[in-house]
Amino acid sequence: MNTVRDDGATMATVLTMTVRDDGATVACPVCRVGFVPEGRKKFCGTSCRQASWRAKHAAPIEPVVSKSDTVYECDGCGARYLGQQRCDECNSWCRKLGPGGTCPECDAAVAVSDLFTPEQLAGTPPDAKIRRR
Secondary structure (H helix, E strand, C coil): CCCECCCCCEHHHHHHCCCCCCCCCEECCCCCCEECCCCCCCCCCHHHHHHHHHHHCCCCCCCCCCHHHEEEECCCCCCEEECCCECCCCCCECEEEEEEEECCCCCCEEEHHHHCCHHHHHCCCCCCCCCCC
């Protein structure tokens, strides 16, 4: 069903009469420089097209844990430190265990990886039976 406008033209006629103004300049979405598009061209050049694609498909950035919230463990004596990379007892560098904090009961440094299994940290659900009704 074609709808009729006030000037007597149908919507189907109006849609086929749509004219693009190809001679007009448009702004590049990356560098904002005006250019005359040719065909379906959206960017002023190859470098802007590539920059747009790279920004759109960039790998997610892993959140950075501050040094004060990181648990370190000495390989020599097994002592754990929160935010301190050097062992006081052995005077050697400690191994990074990951984010963590102090235990509320004993004030010892506890890493998040100590509290959860690797499957829980990865976010994979455990094997469970699916109940159907």
